[in-house]
Amino acid sequence: MITKIILEEKISAVFKLINSAENIVITAHKGPDGDAVGSSLGLYHFLYSLEKKTNIILPDTPSESLDCLPSFNSILTLEKNETEAKEILENCDLIFCLDFNKLDRLGKLAPFIEALNCPKIMIDHHLDYDNFADVVISHPEMASTSELIFRLICRMGYFSDMNLQTAECICAGMLTDTGGLAYNSNHPEIYTIFSELLKKGVDKDALYRKLFNSYNESRMRLMGYFLCEKLTIIPEYQTAIISLTKEELKKFNYKKGDTEGFVNMPLSISGIRCSIFCREENDRIKISMRSVGDYSVNELAIRTFGGGGHKNAAGAESTLTMEETIEKIVSELATPNS
Numbered sequence: 001m002i003t004k005i006i007l008e009e010k011i012s013a014v015f016k017l018i019n020s021a022e023n024i025v026i027t028a029h030k031g032p033d034g035d036a037v038g039s040s041l042g043l044y045h046f047l048y049s050l051e052k053k054t055n056i057i058l059p060d061t062p063s064e065s066l067d068c069l070p071s072f073n074s075i076l077t078l079e080k081n082e083t084e085a086k087e088i089l090e091n092c093d094l095i096f097c098l099d100f101n102k103l104d105r106l107g108k109l110a111p112f113i114e115a116l117n118c119p120k121i122m123i124d125h126h127l128d129y130d131n132f133a134d135v136v137i138s139h140p141e142m143a144s145t146s147e148l149i150f151r152l153i154c155r156m157g158y159f160s161d162m163n164l165q166t167a168e169c170i171c172a173g174m175l176t177d178t179g180g181l182a183y184n185s186n187h188p189e190i191y192t193i194f195s196e197l198l199k200k201g202v203d204k205d206a207l208y209r210k211l212f213n214s215y216n217e218s219r220m221r222l223m224g225y226f227l228c229e230k231l232t233i234i235p236e237y238q239t240a241i242i243s244l245t246k247e248e249l250k251k252f253n254y255k256k257g258d259t260e261g262f263v264n265m266p267l268s269i270s271g272i273r274c275s276i277f278c279r280e281e282n283d284r285i286k287i288s289m290r291s292v293g294d295y296s297v298n299e300l301a302i303r304t305f306g307g308g309g310h311k312n313a314a315g316a317e318s319t320l321t322m323e324e325t326i327e328k329i330v331s332e333l334a335t336p337n338s
């Protein structure tokens with residue numbers, strides 16, 4: 001049995017909106033990860049099975065490791081398909097906002113979505129959402145948005161119609177947002193859902209290999225450099241900090257997605273409770289923060305650079321130099337969380 005965590009009134013509101021819509025758009029956060037893409041494609045395949053004209057429009061291109069997902073190539077991005085994307089948005093009559101809680105998480109796509117007059121449905125699991133949508137399904141206690149998509153489809157009465165493509169994409173999102181069921185995955189119902197997805201025919205083992213073990217040689221060498229040359233441990237705060245500059249990334253032929261998962265690695269050192277990864281991108285420093293146990297990197301992200309996320313996984317951006325960014329983080333590590 002799966003608990004009915006989404007309110008009944010929200011389920012019926014979404015159901016009604018889907019029924020009366022003809023041109024549906026799904027969008028998700030910039031730098032789309034496995035959960036953003038998995039939940040979008042899962043919902044996309046489901047809506048297609050209802051014969052609803054649906055498009056996925058993302059701010060930018062997802063990492064290549066996700067191209068194993070069915071219909072990955074049908075995803076449009078503002079970055080690469082601007083004219084087509086704008087045309088579709090002009091005609092859309094319902095929009096799903098998945099895996100983000102604030103419009104600015106859409107980057108350059110944000111003003112276009114904000115300007116739309118059609119109803120917006122937000123489905124997400126990040127803390128502290130902005131009230132920009134007409135229907136909000138926000139459950140920070142859930143490990144992934146993909147899991148919420150599964151729950152939504154079931155509650156609307158379509159579980160038995162769920163096709164393999166939908167199941168596969170949901171499975172991918174649930175796997176990637178839990179590091180392959182390594183963290184954020186103590187909720188027993190996650191396994192009930194996995195069991196149902198496997199019964200739909202998903203080859204979880206093959207999907208795992210494609211998602212987590214399909215990297216290129218230069219990524220492996222970059223990882224070696226990252227761990228060997230760049231890892232700094234601050235024992236008094238049980239914290240690891242690692243940085244990579246643009247020049248360093250270039251040396252290893254860095255491609256988008258190549259550093260995905262790096263931030264989690266120092267957490268496998270016994271006694272480390274917090275890992276921080278600073279990566280230079282364009283004119284800023286992207287900061288990823290991960291923790292284990294009670295230490296909240298969400299609070300640290302808010303305190304340092306006004307970022308945010310979840311207790312054990314958060315992010316922020318800095319416009320300071322790399323040195324200044326790290327200095328600021330280290331000085332804030334001394335401040336205990338509330």
Ligand SMILES: [Mn+2]
Nearest residue numbers: 035099145177
């Ligand atoms: Mn997510």
